[in-house]
Each structure stands twice: as structure tokens, then as C-alpha cells.
Amino acid sequence: MTEIYMDHAATTPVRPEVLEAMMPYFSVEFGNASSIYSWGRRAHHGLDQARDTIAGLIGARPEEIVFTASGSEAANMALKGAAWGLRSKGNHIITTAVEHHAVLDSALWLEKNGFEVTFLPVDSEGRVSPEQVRDAIRPDTILVSVMHANNEVGTIQPIAEIGSVVKESGALFHTDAVQTMGVLDIDLSRLDIDLLSFSAHKFYGPKGVGALFVRKGVRLDPLVHGGAQERRRRAGTENVAGIVGMAKALELAVAEREVEVPRITKLRDQLIRGLREIPHTRVNGSLSERLPNNVSVCFEFIEGESLLLNLDMRGIAASSGSACTSGSLEPSHVLLAMGLSHEIAHGSLRLTLGRENTENDIEYVLNELPDIVHRLREMSPLYDK
Amino acid sequence: MYSEKVMDHFTNPRNVGELPDADGVGEVGNARCGDIMKLWIKVEDGRISDVKFKTFGCGAAIATSSIVTELAKGKTLDEAEQISNRAVAEALDGLPPIKMHCSNLAADALREAIADYRKKHNME
Numbered sequence A: 001m002t003e004i005y006m007d008h009a010a011t012t013p014v015r016p017e018v019l020e021a022m023m024p025y026f027s028v029e030f031g032n033a034s035s036i037y038s039w040g041r042r043a044h045h046g047l048d049q050a051r052d053t054i055a056g057l058i059g060a061r062p063e064e065i066v067f068t069a070s071g072s073e074a075a076n077m078a079l080k081g082a083a084w085g086l087r088s089k090g091n092h093i094i095t096t097a098v099e100h101h102a103v104l105d106s107a108l109w110l111e112k113n114g115f116e117v118t119f120l121p122v123d124s125e126g127r128v129s130p131e132q133v134r135d136a137i138r139p140d141t142i143l144v145s146v147m148h149a150n151n152e153v154g155t156i157q158p159i160a161e162i163g164s165v166v167k168e169s170g171a172l173f174h175t176d177a178v179q180t181m182g183v184l185d186i187d188l189s190r191l192d193i194d195l196l197s198f199s200a201h202k203f204y205g206p207k208g209v210g211a212l213f214v215r216k217g218v219r220l221d222p223l224v225h226g227g228a229q230e231r232r233r234r235a236g237t238e239n240v241a242g243i244v245g246m247a248k249a250l251e252l253a254v255a256e257r258e259v260e261v262p263r264i265t266k267l268r269d270q271l272i273r274g275l276r277e278i279p280h281t282r283v284n285g286s287l288s289e290r291l292p293n294n295v296s297v298c299f300e301f302i303e304g305e306s307l308l309l310n311l312d313m314r315g316i317a318a319s320s321g322s323a324c325t326s327g328s329l330e331p332s333h334v335l336l337a338m339g340l341s342h343e344i345a346h347g348s349l350r351l352t353l354g355r356e357n358t359e360n361d362i363e364y365v366l367n368e369l370p371d372i373v374h375r376l377r378e379m380s381p382l383y384d385k
Numbered sequence B: 001m002y003s004e005k006v007m008d009h010f011t012n013p014r015n016v017g018e019l020p021d022a023d024g025v026g027e028v029g030n031a032r033c034g035d036i037m038k039l040w041i042k043v044e045d046g047r048i049s050d051v052k053f054k055t056f057g058c059g060a061a062i063a064t065s066s067i068v069t070e071l072a073k074g075k076t077l078d079e080a081e082q083i084s085n086r087a088v089a090e091a092l093d094g095l096p097p098i099k100m101h102c103s104n105l106a107a108d109a110l111r112e113a114i115a116d117y118r119k120k121h122n123m124e
């Protein structure tokens, strides 16, 4: 049976080159990077090299990279660490209504613990403006967190401009770059960004490895206490194999970006064009400021989970922001924040492309989807031909 | 996550459609996730002789709608009214806990359709 994976915003497969780079660190070079004997030194060397590679690729210094066990942990560390670290300076935090739950729920937890949080609304394409940020900043604002690109609808935020606005105010600026690392150019030597989160499994690296860029001079309270790893900023014996894998994956992604991004953008646009031919279909997010691999649409009158089940039966893996798929039975907060009704959000479908996808895959999906949508609409009490 | 029976009824739902000359119609919305089910019944000699449904909802909602039409067909109104959401879930070899609320939708729509029939009937 045809099997087409189109959920690369959820996770990506580990590339063979990445796996190969990781392998020695599971067995031969298994040492604890903190140990002083040769095994430890060799593991430490692998760690150092990975740190140098990653820092070099994003315009950072090696000591500004703190490895974590996920993108979620990095984002938690950025928000909670900065908030607690700067408590004496103020207690106001600004973020947006469309952040990933790693940021959103960290902000809500801080709110519960005495901080004041402003959740900026977004426009119908999911964007916040630098002006909105400027207007929300107060003398007691200590941290602003705006994601680089949204994982559901692919909208890219003007983080360079927002960074400048935040810098003027003296607050810290965090951006969740989990969806953009390796995809968009990120040069931290030129951007006013103090904290930046990313995660290896979104760019063909292993799961359970993330990192937080912490600009020199920025003090964070650690989240994980214990050993002296990561310059006392994050305790825990390092996942050397995973970290080495992340570095290799990022190296490959950046090296191939110039070819891969235009290729995938073309496929994305072909898919969007095809889906728009289905009546009562709307495209979510921005058409210009959009992740090169993201396709997000809403089909009116139908529900996302039944759509996903039908796609799965035809070998297509995708995702939806429908309440019925969410576990909490709440529709996607991103789609609601963009002004979509609960009912429309129900029929949302996200297809996110990746390295393995080809034009044939796009054709296959465009061949199967109209039929599925039609079948489900025939069954829907809301659909009035 | 779904049983084979659920997938069967989801893939090949029984009795999809509308009954233009229905004797009773039930429409319910799901408070939990916002889904909607509409069910039409035809009654002959106090028994449900035909039943059709349309559902805007998840896989479990479609499957429970489908099985409830099978369970209801041929039953007297009193019998059909007794079909519980638990019975609906059991007829499908169970539902994941988070999907149990979807089975209410189907049983409720059936009861609404019966109530609608009775209301119209008494009014005649």
C-alpha cells in the first residue's frame, strides 16, 4: 500500500548520516562526559564538537548553547528561568495567543505563581506586529516570548523587528524556533534575541534532544538542579549521542537548505493550489510569510478526526486541530485566536512536507482528498448541497 | 485506538442519509466538543420501521450513529428509548474512554426523534 508521511511538523525521521554519527556514542564512546579519564574525555570531546558546530551554524558562541532534553524543556527553561531570575526587576511577561503549549502553559504557570502575563492577540493570518509588542511593553516587563513560526498554520512572525523593539525596552526576548531551525536562516550575531529554543527531532535529528541559546550575560535560574553540567545551567548527564546527532542533523539541514527550501516550497504551493479547488475550503495562515513545508486548510461541514482516519486508511499521515483529535476536546487555540469559529476549526487539516516527499506524493494526496471530503460531507447534517 | 467494529461502522456506515417523510426527527449537539447528529425515524405499528442519520463528528461519533440505527430498527418505541449509551458502546466492542461522550450523541438523538414523534402524534 502507498504510505505517505506528511506530518513533518510533528516529527521527522532520523537521517542515516545522523544515525551513523550517533552510533559510536551508545557503545564504544559510552563515557560520562564529566569523567576525567579517557572515556570521559572522548565523550566530552564529542559534546564540545557538537556545541561548536551548532553555535557556528546559528551565529552564536559555543558557551551560549545549553542542551536540554526537548524543545519543550528549552522553552520552559527560557520562560521560567528568566522570570524567576528577573523577579526583582519586574513581573510582567508578554507572549502571544498562538504559542506552542510549551510556552503557553509555562506562561500560565507563571501567572498562577504571581507573574502578570499579556497574551497578544493575532490577526486573521496569525501574525503579531512589532507595534503590538511595543504598545504592550511596560516599565515592569521582564520578558517577551514570540515564536518564530507557528507549528499549526506555519505563519512566520517578524521576530527581527520585534527583537529590536524588545531590546529598546531592556526586557529579554525569547523566541521558540522549534519549527524554523534548519529551515530559515537564523543568525544570532545579527538578531536581537536573548533566548532561542529548538529541538532536534524537527530537523531529522533524534527525539528527546533540544537546546536553548542563552545570550552571554543573560542570567537564568536553572530548571533542573543537580550536577554542574552545562555550566550549572542544566543538570543531568548529557545525552552525548543525541547531541552529536542534533549537530549532524543541523549541519546537513543548513548545507542543503538552499536546494531543499525552494523544492519544498514549490510542492507546498502545488498542494495548496490543488486543495483550493475543493469547494468550501479555506487556507489558514499567511500565503507569503509561511513555513516552506506547511499546508493548513479547513474544509467546511466536516470534522478533522474522521478526515484523518480516512486519510490513514489510504496511507496518508496528517494532523488536525479539531476538538475531537485533541485529547482535551478543545479545538486548536491557534485557529480560534485567528478568529475561526469552533465549527470551522473542526474541519482543519495540516499537511507538513519533508525531505522524502515528492511531486508524486502531492498528486496522490490531491487525488484522494476530494473524494474523502465529499464522502464526509454527504454524511454531514451541516452540508446543504 | 478504535476496535475493528468501530472502524467497520466508520468505514461503511449503515443508514446514512435523510428520510424526507420521517415521522420523527431528533437533532442533538455535543456539548463537549461541538459535534452534531441528526436522526430521522419512520414509525409503523408502534415500531421503528426505518431510520437514517447524518453526523458531523469524529470517527466514534459516526460509528455510534451507525450502530444506533441498526439497534433501533425494528424495535418498538419503548424498547428503542431504552437503548443506553453504554449499550451503544458495547455493541461496538467498546470505545476509548475519551470517546465515551460521543456515544451519548447517538442515543440522545434517537430519544429526541422518538419524543418528536410522540409530540406530533399526540398533537394530531
Ligand SMILES: Cc1ncc(COP(=O)(O)O)c(C=O)c1O
Residues within 6 Å of the ligand: A009, A010, A070, A071, A072, A073, A075, A100, A102, A147, A149, A150, A151, A176, A178, A179, A199, A200, A208, A209, A210
Ligand atoms: C513550535 C513548537 N514549540 C515547541 C515544541 C516542543 O518540542 P519538543 O517536542 O522537542 O518538546 C514543538 C513540537 O512539538 C513545536 O512545534
Ligand code: FES
Residues within 6 Å of the ligand: A323, A324, A325, B030, B033, B034, B035, B057, B058, B059, B060, B061, B099, B102
Ligand atoms: S464527536 Fe468529538 S470527540 Fe467524538
